[in-house]
Amino acid sequence: MPTRYLWTPLELGPVTTRNRIVFSAHLTNYARDGKPTEQHAAYYAARAAGGAGLIITEEHSTHPTDWPYEKLIHGFHRDVIPGYRRITDAVHRHRTPIFAQINHNGGQASSMYSRLPVWAPSAVADPLFREVPKAVDRAEIDEIIAGYALVAEHCAEGGFDGIELQCSHSSIVRGFLSPATNKRTDEYGGSVPDRARLLVQIVAAVRHVIGNRLALGVRLCGDELIEGGTTIDDAVEVAKIVEATGQVDYINTSIGVATASLFMIEASMHVPPGYAMFIPSAFRKAVELPVVGVGRFKDPLQAERALAEGHCDLVGVVRGQIADPEFAAKSRAGATDEIRLCLSCNQECVGRMGLNRWLGCIENPRTGREAEGTLGISPKPKSVMVVGAGPAGLQAAIAAARAGHRVNVYEKEPLAGGQVRLAASVPNRAEFGDMIRNQLTECKRLGVTITYGVGVWPGFVDEQRPDHVIVATGAEAARPWWVAGDAERVADVREVLAGTADPHGTVVVIDEIGFHHATSVAELLADRGCDVEIVTPGMVVGQDLGVTLDMENWWMRASAKGIVQSTDLVPMGFANGELTLLHHPTGANQTRHVDWLVLAVPANPVEWLYHDLRAAGVSVERVGDCVAPRRAHAAVVEGERAGAGVR
Numbered sequence: 001m002p003t004r005y006l007w008t009p010l011e012l013g014p015v016t017t018r019n020r021i022v023f024s025a026h027l028t029n030y031a032r033d034g035k036p037t038e039q040h041a042a043y044y045a046a047r048a049a050g051g052a053g054l055i056i057t058e059e060h061s062t063h064p065t066d067w068p069y070e071k072l073i074h075g076f077h078r079d080v081i082p083g084y085r086r087i088t089d090a091v092h093r094h095r096t097p098i099f100a101q102i103n104h105n106g107g108q109a110s111s112m113y114s115r116l117p118v119w120a121p122s123a124v125a126d127p128l129f130r131e132v133p134k135a136v137d138r139a140e141i142d143e144i145i146a147g148y149a150l151v152a153e154h155c156a157e158g159g160f161d162g163i164e165l166q167c168s169h170s171s172i173v174r175g176f177l178s179p180a181t182n183k184r185t186d187e188y189g190g191s192v193p194d195r196a197r198l199l200v201q202i203v204a205a206v207r208h209v210i211g212n213r214l215a216l217g218v219r220l221c222g223d224e225l226i227e228g229g230t231t232i233d234d235a236v237e238v239a240k241i242v243e244a245t246g247q248v249d250y251i252n253t254s255i256g257v258a259t260a261s262l263f264m265i266e267a268s269m270h271v272p273p274g275y276a277m278f279i280p281s282a283f284r285k286a287v288e289l290p291v292v293g294v295g296r297f298k299d300p301l302q303a304e305r306a307l308a309e310g311h312c313d314l315v316g317v318v319r320g321q322i323a324d325p326e327f328a329a330k331s332r333a334g335a336t337d338e339i340r341l342c343l344s345c346n347q348e349c350v351g352r353m354g355l356n357r358w359l360g361c362i363e364n365p366r367t368g369r370e371a372e373g374t375l376g377i378s379p380k381p382k383s384v385m386v387v388g389a390g391p392a393g394l395q396a397a398i399a400a401a402r403a404g405h406r407v408n409v410y411e412k413e414p415l416a417g418g419q420v421r422l423a424a425s426v427p428n429r430a431e432f433g434d435m436i437r438n439q440l441t442e443c444k445r446l447g448v449t450i451t452y453g454v455g456v457w458p459g460f461v462d463e464q465r466p467d468h469v470i471v472a473t474g475a476e477a478a479r480p481w482w483v484a485g486d487a488e489r490v491a492d493v494r495e496v497l498a499g500t501a502d503p504h505g506t507v508v509v510i511d512e513i514g515f516h517h518a519t520s521v522a523e524l525l526a527d528r529g530c531d532v533e534i535v536t537p538g539m540v541v542g543q544d545l546g547v548t549l550d551m552e553n554w555w556m557r558a559s560a561k562g563i564v565q566s567t568d569l570v571p572m573g574f575a576n577g578e579l580t581l582l583h584h585p586t587g588a589n590q591t592r593h594v595d596w597l598v599l600a601v602p603a604n605p606v607e608w609l610y611h612d613l614r615a616a617g618v619s620v621e622r623v624g625d626c627v628a629p630r631r632a633h634a635a636v637v638e639g640e641r642a643g644a645g646v647r
């Protein structure tokens with residue numbers, strides 16, 4: 001693929017990037033006690049080694065009033081500097097520049113950790129944190145500015161090549177810029193230049209501290225996507241004000257507000273790639289400064305196009321490089337098809353942030369573990385049989401082959417992928433299938449043999465005589481106790497997706513899993529003309545769609561497709577087309593008469609082969625859903641562990 005623009009160097013003030021691919025800022029939860037860690041250093045270094053043109057770290061807080069989540073880097077303490085040094089030294093070893101993002105989250109925070117009132121331009125509560133902030137006075141504004149300058153000084157001492165001011169989606173500066181949260185009547189409120197006064201003063205203070213040795217960038221939100229918030233016209237005006245300071249070297253971009261419209265900042269696969277391109281595009285027409293475009297750039301071709309069409313000067317690839325640290329190097333080498341494409345599933349990156357866990361990736365077990373050693377090549381190459389070509393089996397095969405073993409995978413179906421293949425067959429979820437595409441590419445590269453249409457039984461294993469067997473036979477649909485044994489017109493979501501059941505007419509989908517299973521199939525059936533109701537014992541249908549930022553889009557699609565969502569209802573019985581439900585908050589019974597009942601309920605592990613082989617004395621272990629049915633990440637992690645552990 002000709003990529004003319006991606007590999008052109010670019011000057012950002014005193015810094016030259018070797019290419020246009022930016023690992024833009026994102027939280028990692030790798031900090032401990034407010035300080036950066038070795039986990040950070042190894043994580044960023046891996047992306048630098050993998051060819052990123054520029055790395056921008058996660059935010060470093062500029063003031064003690066700013067502590068919205070536990071594992072935030074407290075940049076205002078001098079004791080962060082040794083950790084900064086570790087990070088910058090590790091990244092510089094790969095001749096890659098690294099900037100620090102510095103920030104005060106303002107009213108988009110709570111006082112839970114800091115035990116101090118949160119600060120904001122006006123006493124407008126954030127919709128997520130629901131805490132009324134203190135409207136800052138002049139002395140506090142001076143303190144905020146001094147905080148940014150202090151942290152910039154620490155960053156310079158810690159070896160960073162530049163500073164980025166996060167003024168975009170979760171920031172006190174955004175709070176001042178936005179008419180929705182800035183209700184001030186002094187010189188910091190009112191017109192766009194007045195609302196931008198704090199930003200301009202911070203720019204001056206930071207530039208004063210860093211001089212011309214370091215680059216300075218400003219990240220702006222192009223559209224807050226909230227009622228009465230900043231729109232692209234205001235944002236363009238702010239970009240011009242930033243340029244007019246003459247003290248800034250580039251502008252980074254973002255969309256949405258982290259607490260009100262977060263689902264658009266780190267958009268999942270339901271939002272088309274390049275969805276935020278109108279923002280850098282509008283900025284670029286208005287200013288001369290280099291502009292970074294960000295938002296679901298999945299592959300180098302999309303990035304190249306954005307540059308070639310003049311939408312931006314640099315391309316932020318965040319999740320793309322969380323999933324594959326070698327995104328840039330592989331593209332540069334023309335090995336685009338070997339890139340482990342990000343799925344935009346948000347399950348283990350964004351999703352883990354919301355759960356206060358460290359950042360990982362559903363398909364890359366090494367993400368976040370770069371500082372840990374690997375087992376490497378096994379001293380005794382073995383023949384390894386893997387049974388099942390779902391995500392667990394394929395990952396086990398990859399890891400075993402990487403360790404130097406000869407690996408044969410047997411899959412009873414004509415295709416690889418297991419449940420992932422089914423999950424990806426629903427409209428808008430096709431990108432989930434890239435997980436299997438990525439794993440198959442890796443298997444091919446490593447010389448793994450895959451045989452389809454062969455079900456494995458103990459006699460077959462005896463004939464083949466592998467040194468070790470890894471069983472990854474997955475799980476199968478289960479009928480819950482409350483469905484009568486002779487009930488007709490009942491199907492598991494797997495059967496619907498596989499096409500072995502074809503529900504029609506009035507359909508109730510039971511959601512006892514709380515993820516995409518019920519919602520995906522409900523959409524599919526609604527698209528086929530069914531009248532669909534989803535019933536869940538939970539307080540909300542698809543509860544875990546919240547952490548992956550899929551909830552808002554689901555609600556919009558469900559409403560457009562006329563899907564009814566009923567909550568707090570426990571299924572108690574199903575026979576002869578009648579579904580009995582218990583409304584648990586009140587104890588009242590309800591009934592539904594349906595043509596079909598579709599079940600998204602816990603599955604049963606397929607474990608007989610494992611037990612039979614064990615009983616026969618075969619060297620065997622099992623991974624993934626055949627141990628206990630869970631989500632794909634568990635399958636990948638277990639597959640990796642088992643494959644790498646064959647010695």
Ligand SMILES: Cc1cc2nc3c(=O)[nH]c(=O)nc-3n(C[C@H](O)[C@H](O)[C@H](O)COP(=O)(O)O)c2cc1C
Pocket residue numbers: 024025026027028058059101166168219254265266267294295296297316317318319320349350353359
């Ligand atoms: C887990 C995660 C945390 C993020 N945290 C930040 C942050 O602290 N500061 C910031 O400016 N952007 C943050 N972002 C937004 C990213 O910089 C970027 O705009 C977004 O991920 C879209 O780019 P992508 O589609 O290439 O992932 C975060 C993104 C992710 C995935």
Ligand code: SF4
Pocket residue numbers: 319320322323341342343344345346347348349350360361362363364
């Ligand atoms: S967890 Fe999903 S969205 Fe996040 S980086 Fe990995 S593949 Fe991409």
